[in-house]
Amino acid sequence: MNALAEITAQDQVHTVLSVPGMHCASCMGKVERGLAALPGVARARVNLSARTVSVAHSPGLDTPDLVAALSGIGFKAQPRRDELAPRYAAVRPLLAPLAVAFFAAMNVMTLSVSVWAGADGATRSLFHWLSALIGVPAIAYAGQPFFRSAWSALSKGRTNMDVPISIGVVIATCLSLYETASGGRDAWFDGALMLLTFLLAGRVLDAMMRDRARTGVDALLRQAATGALVVGDDGTPRWHKTQDLAPAMLMRVAAGERLAADGEIVAGASRFDQALLTGEAAPVVRRTGDTVLAGTLNLDSPVDVRVSQVGRDTTLAEIARLMEAAGQGRSRYVRLADRASRLYAPAVHTLAALATLGWLVAGAGLYQALVVGVTVLIITCPCALGLAVPVAQVVVSGALMRAGIMVKDGSALERLARVDRALLDKTGTLTLGRPLPDPAALAALTAEEAAVCLALASHSGHPLSRALADALAAAGHRAAPLVDVAEVPGTGVFARWNEDSVALRRPQVAGGMASALAIGSRPDRLIAYADRLRPDTAEALARLDRLGIESSILSGDNHAAVAEAARQTGLTAQWGATPAAKQDAIVRLQAAGHKVLMVGDGLNDGPALAAADASIAPGSASDVGLQAADVVFVSDSLLALPRAVAASRATMRVVRQNFALAIGYNILAVPLAIAGLLTPLIAAAAMSASSLIVVANSLRLARAVR
Amino acid sequence: MNGLLFLIPVALGLGLLGLIGFFWALRHGQFDDPDGAASRILLDDDDEEGEGRN
Numbered sequence: 001m002n003a004l005a006e007i008t009a010q011d012q013v014h015t016v017l018s019v020p021g022m023h024c025a026s027c028m029g030k031v032e033r034g035l036a037a038l039p040g041v042a043r044a045r046v047n048l049s050a051r052t053v054s055v056a057h058s059p060g061l062d063t064p065d066l067v068a069a070l071s072g073i074g075f076k077a078q079p080r081r082d083e084l085a086p087r088y089a090a091v092r093p094l095l096a097p098l099a100v101a102f103f104a105a106m107n108v109m110t111l112s113v114s115v116w117a118g119a120d121g122a123t124r125s126l127f128h129w130l131s132a133l134i135g136v137p138a139i140a141y142a143g144q145p146f147f148r149s150a151w152s153a154l155s156k157g158r159t160n161m162d163v164p165i166s167i168g169v170v171i172a173t174c175l176s177l178y179e180t181a182s183g184g185r186d187a188w189f190d191g192a193l194m195l196l197t198f199l200l201a202g203r204v205l206d207a208m209m210r211d212r213a214r215t216g217v218d219a220l221l222r223q224a225a226t227g228a229l230v231v232g233d234d235g236t237p238r239w240h241k242t243q244d245l246a247p248a249m250l251m252r253v254a255a256g257e258r259l260a261a262d263g264e265i266v267a268g269a270s271r272f273d274q275a276l277l278t279g280e281a282a283p284v285v286r287r288t289g290d291t292v293l294a295g296t297l298n299l300d301s302p303v304d305v306r307v308s309q310v311g312r313d314t315t316l317a318e319i320a321r322l323m324e325a326a327g328q329g330r331s332r333y334v335r336l337a338d339r340a341s342r343l344y345a346p347a348v349h350t351l352a353a354l355a356t357l358g359w360l361v362a363g364a365g366l367y368q369a370l371v372v373g374v375t376v377l378i379i380t381c382p383c384a385l386g387l388a389v390p391v392a393q394v395v396v397s398g399a400l401m402r403a404g405i406m407v408k409d410g411s412a413l414e415r416l417a418r419v420d421r422a423l424l425d426k427t428g429t430l431t432l433g434r435p436l437p438d439p440a441a442l443a444a445l446t447a448e449e450a451a452v453c454l455a456l457a458s459h460s461g462h463p464l465s466r467a468l469a470d471a472l473a474a475a476g477h478r479a480a481p482l483v484d485v486a487e488v489p490g491t492g493v494f495a496r497w498n499e500d501s502v503a504l505r506r507p508q509v510a511g512g513m514a515s516a517l518a519i520g521s522r523p524d525r526l527i528a529y530a531d532r533l534r535p536d537t538a539e540a541l542a543r544l545d546r547l548g549i550e551s552s553i554l555s556g557d558n559h560a561a562v563a564e565a566a567r568q569t570g571l572t573a574q575w576g577a578t579p580a581a582k583q584d585a586i587v588r589l590q591a592a593g594h595k596v597l598m599v600g601d602g603l604n605d606g607p608a609l610a611a612a613d614a615s616i617a618p619g620s621a622s623d624v625g626l627q628a629a630d631v632v633f634v635s636d637s638l639l640a641l642p643r644a645v646a647a648s649r650a651t652m653r654v655v656r657q658n659f660a661l662a663i664g665y666n667i668l669a670v671p672l673a674i675a676g677l678l679t680p681l682i683a684a685a686a687m688s689a690s691s692l693i694v695v696a697n698s699l700r701l702a703r704a705v706r
Numbered sequence: 707m708n709g710l711l712f713l714i715p716v717a718l719g720l721g722l723l724g725l726i727g728f729f730w731a732l733r734h735g736q737f738d739d740p741d742g743a744a745s746r747i748l749l750d751d752d753d754e755e756g757e758g759r760n
Contacts, residue, residue, distance in 0.1 A: 025745035048742030095732055103725045107718060123710070130714065 012042055012056045015063055017077045019070065020051050027075070034073040035066065053077075062239050063227070079227075090207035097142040098200040104138030105193035109684075112190040116681045128180040128187045135189035139173050142196050145203065161341040161386065164348055165199060168192075168377045175374050191378050191683055198691050199386040206390035206410055209397045213406040213632075228253065228260040231304065242310075249307045253298045256461045261294050261310045268303035272296045273463075275427045277603050278556050283513070295603060295622070299463060300506075301491075335411050336652075337389045340659065344385070352376040355674045368676075375673040379683055380666050384690040388658030391698040396651045399705040404635040405644050412630030416614040416648040418595045422544060422641070423586065423608070425600035426555035426565045426573075430537060432636060433601060433620055435513050435529035437468050442475065445517075445525060451480035453517050453525075456493045456504035459485050464515055464529055465493070465504065533568055534638040541569060543642035547649075549597070554582055556604050582608035599641060601625045616641060643705055650704040658694045665690035 022028060028046045031053055035044035040058040047054070055066060063079045070077040111127040119127060143166070150162035169192045176187040227241045228251040237252055242260045245251070250266070253259055269287040274280050274296045283299050286292050292305060356373035360366065393410040400407055407413055424430050445453060454477050457469035482495040482502070492505025492515070500520030507516040513529040544551055553573035555562045562575035574585065582600075586608055589596045598605065598612035601621030609615040609628035617629035626632055633640035669686050672678045731737065 025748035028742065028745055029749045046742060047739040048745055049739045092732075092737075095737070096729065099725060099728045099732075103721055107721050110717065111714075134718070 011059055013059050013061075014054060014056055015066060015079065016052050016054045017063075017066060017070070017079055018052050019046075019075050019077045021075045022046065022048060022051055022053075030073055031070065031075060034069060038066075038069050041066075064239060090210050091204055094145065094200060094204045094207055097145060098197070098204055100138050101142035101193055101196040101200055104134050104142070105190065105197045108135050108190045108193055112187075112684075115187075116679075124185075125180075125183055128176075131187055131189040132177060132180050135193055136173065136177070139169060139189075139192055139196065142193075142200065143169055146196075146199065159342065159345050160338045161345075164341065164345045164377075164380070165195070165386070167349070168380075169195060171374050172378050175371070186679065188374070188378060191687070194684060194687060195378075198687070202387045202390040205394040209390075209394045209407070210409045212401065213397065213408045228257075245307055245310045247307050247310060251305045251307060252302060253305055254302050254461075255298055255300055256463055256466075258297050259292055259294050259305065261307045263292060263305035263307045263309075265290050265292060266304050266306045268301060270298050270300040270303050273299055275433060275602060280427070280557050280561075282558075282561070297463070335389075336414050336655065337385070340385065348377070348380045351380070351670065351674075358674075359676070372674065372676050375676075375678050375683070376670060379669045379673045379678060379686070384662035384665060384687075384694045385659065387691055387694050388662055388698075389655050391695050392651050392654045392658060392701055395698050395701045396647050396704055399702050400644065400647055403640070403643060403705045405631060405633045405640050405647075405705075407631050407644070409630075412614060413648040413651050415595075416597070416630065416645060417652040419597040419614055419645065420549055421589055421594040422549050422551040422597040422599060423554040423582075423589075423612070424551060424571075425598075425602065425605050426553055426557055426562055427531065428601035428620060429599050429605075429618060430553065430565055430569065430638070431531045431533055433531060433618075435464060435467055436532050437464075437471050438528045438530065439471075441525070441527045442471060447477070448480070449517065449519060449525065450475070450477045452482070452497050452502050452519055453504060453527075455479035455482045455497075456485075456495060456502060456517070459495070460487055460493045460504070464513065467529065468504075468515065468527065533565070534636055536637045536639045537569060540638035540641050541571065543639070544645070547642060547645055549645065554585055554598075554600075554608070556582070556602075579604045579607045583611045586611045597645070600629075616644060647701075647705045651701060654698055654701055657697055661693055661697065662690055665693075 019031060022031060028048055032044045032046055035041050035053065035055055038057075038061070040061040041055060042058075043056040045054050046052070057066070067077045067079070108131045111131050115124055115127055146162045146165050146169070149160065150166040153160045153163060172188040172192045176189050176192070179185075179187050227239055228245060229237045230240045230245070231237050231250045231252050240249070245261050251260065251263065255270070265286055265288050267288060269285065271283040271285050272292055273283045274293065277293055277295055286303075291308070292303075294309075352373045355376050356369045359369035359372050364372075390410065393413050396413065397407045427433055442450070450472055454469055454472040457465040457472065458479055459482075460466075480497055482497050485493065485495040487493045492503055494501065494503045494505075496502065497519070502520070503516075503518045505516055505518070507514050507524070507526055515527050515529075517525040517527065541551055551571055553562060553566055553569070553571050554577055555565070555573065555575055556577050556579075557575060559575050562573050566573035577585065582598075582605065586596050586598060590613070595613045598608045598615045599617070600609055600615070601618050603622045603624045605617075606622075606624040606628050609617065609625060614631070615629045616631040616633065617625040619626075619632055619634035621629070621632070631644050633644070665686060669678065669683070672682070736743075
């Protein structure tokens, strides 16, 4: 308590860490208690929806300390970039209008029911005035999202679904006001408000789906290398954030760390994993004097790097620029609902105008003719149409989310349903993109050897050791008790076990990726590592084929590695493709009339992911890949691909049925309206019924993901 | 008729109360972390008296 009291509110620092591994109450409790127990931490508060924890702590505590503390209690954490910290929620600005519309609709409906039940004279007039008092401000407030969108479309000379909605709502309100003032029989406030409530509910569902997926993807963004250990002139290392790095600084990059900036090695030599940048699976050796790139992973031993380029100048930023240019084609895609409204809106407006004219010609008064016209407008207001698309998409994205597939927005599902050609990256997409120990070598270890091996591997942060420890732990082995454990960077882990000295180290003979397990005087055990195909790859490709999608490999890796993957999967392949070449390949296919699905993970796939009609990235992808892709899957299995495509096609089927239902309802109701037989009561009942049917039909999609 | 004059304001007032309650919740971050709020009730660390409730 004393330690806490010393930290005054002024010099507290707030740090937000992303902890993707939290998913339950006990995780949350562990993280909060674990952090609160650290000296210098005043407060730790988990946000489980965003999978983040915000920590208030004294300035003496560094981000790496917090990350280390979390990893001590079994949670992987990454610092979040500052600009990402305030989470944008698309659903927030819509909640208040929905609440207002719902409140007003319910109250006005209560009053309307008494009017329908036969309230007359002064009572009816009073009820209409009360309805106007509630309804007009509520419509003005809750209708804003539609009015604004309709206005921006109209001012650009276009039309969208919001135009007929806005016109219908505004005209209904004005006519109702006139009716109320002149003591007329019917007012339409209830209809207009109910329409807004239903439509806002649809919008909220749509926004919720986008928010949920965005949060999921945000939590995955590794934000790797948001800083580096910089060695000062006096030789003391200090942690610098990426944006504080400047050329000519000296970074010390430990094994297992990603580089925060481009630079030249001035001391040491190591192997670097460039898979995210180039798609090359095999690590490359870089020695003193060689250039290393931001975003690459240092595999073996610590090196000192003289920073040459930072931020916007790095190779990484170059690819990001290429991507921005590539994403333009996709923004030209017009959503299904808007395409439908292009046909629907003119038809409805013509119909309403014709009905008014018809009654005038038939000798009715101007007022009566106008009432009929407005009735047609209100009854055809696309209430069920407004729900038809978002409800189906939100239900299916919920089902996909449970299967570990995150869809970023509704238009992604629409575009995904149309693909007929798939291009797959190799490293990290077809394969897992991380070295895994040879299962045969592990099986050959005795239980005793495996226990020692697990204990040694768990003492190292080296990527190979981590993979080895994970594989052994997954196989059910327990770590043996070791003493005098020491890790020699770039060489291995050494310790004593019973009377023997044991070691897990680099093999004497270099060649490929391997580590050697030495126990006392026993012969060394060699464990080889390789990047392997994802589980269920064959099954997934077969299912894609059955869906009528032809797949092929598009990789930046060298010929031999790609040929091996092509042989295992039976696909055709293009190798050595640069980011620009990948983009070209997609543009060529699109020019030939194909709808292309790009599946990739790396930075080098970024432009291709942005250029394709639809794109999918695995959860292990680079930040750029995660942001560029429409769909992200977190499972290891490649079956996510056919599942996502099949689910998106099922969604489009249901959406088309919904359209048919909504339009069918209009075909029944419009003749009644034109004939002047439609009362507000029938209109309200019909509107609710058609909306409910559309919602019920969409709920069938909850089981669409197999 | 007199009953109505009394009941309608009561009905509207109650509805308005609900609406105000919802706006209050919206303003005070009650919808920031729905998953966390659902799980937090399952935590039973009663040992931290008075603190940790922020």
